[in-house]
Amino acid sequence: MQTIHLTSQTMSQWQNQFQQQVLAIGFFDGLHKGHLSVIQEAKRLAGVYEVPVAVMSFFPHPKTILTDLPNSFQYLMPLEDKQALLAELGIDTLFLVHFDRDIASLPSADFVQSFLIGLNAMHVVCGPDFHYGSRGSGCTHSLKKQGEGNFQVSVVELMEYNGEKISSTRIRQALAKGNISILQKLLGKLYTVNWCPQNGLLPFYSLPAPGQYAVKLHYNNEIISCNARVLNEKEAKFTHDFNQWSQSIKIEWVRAIGTL
Ligand SMILES: Cc1cc2nc3c(=O)[nH]c(=O)nc-3n(C[C@H](O)[C@H](O)[C@H](O)COP(=O)(O)O)c2cc1C
């Protein structure tokens, strides 16, 4: 998978540089089940048309740019994990739009013209609540109108769990409550963070609320079950001593087992 970094300043040089493609669009933090249905539909359509499939995502998260508290945003995964998962899913190109105030102030029609039509998108796939353009004014209806004559739009069905939308926000809220059991239902797999034995939690991951948890440590093709005590947003202690390990450890959060 290739990653193409786009900014509002450099966008003009990418116009008409790509062959026709199907494009899934959104931020996609954590790549939960709702995101996967968008991406899989894009992949399916690309197979039908026999064209490449792309994902367009943004970085940093729009909420970090459009708020007074940019550092309080809790990401679920860093860009490298998103890239690795998208590559595994068979995506050909990741268009990564650098989200800044210039992009945020772009009217929805201008965004569609240079970022979607300009990249030769022939079919765009999103969820029913996708928004874009300044003040998030563009929606699935405007996307269809603005794409007319250039691309079609497919809006996948909203994926829910227990009658509520599966969303990155819901996953962040579940983590903040230490509600680990629901994460697997929303993500389709255990929530995972990367941990450096020397420096602790790596950037762009979020720990669950303070408390005790059963976890699985993945290191050098070995899986070790142990317990974790999360002390605060950045610190946790583990019942397995891995201080001598040199590489980062993948930690899967299996279940909550009690308060501190
Ligand atoms: C050109 C453009 C301008 C945007 N401007 C705003 C904005 O002014 N305010 C806002 O809250 N979000 C803005 N967004 C963010 C979108 O509302 C949305 O979060 C983003 O496109 C990712 O879609 P998703 O959240 O559905 O994944 C903008 C997005 C784009 C592409």
Ligand SMILES: Nc1ncnc2c1ncn2[C@@H]1O[C@H](COP(=O)(O)OP(=O)(O)OP(=O)(O)O)[C@@H](O)[C@H]1O
């Ligand atoms: N539950 C869902 N079912 C179907 N599509 C979804 C679902 N959640 C998100 N999408 C779609 O996936 C793409 C990426 O969405 P986005 O990153 O905004 O996810 P989100 O979970 O809604 O995030 P947040 O909670 O941070 O707003 C968008 O096209 C969005 O409409």
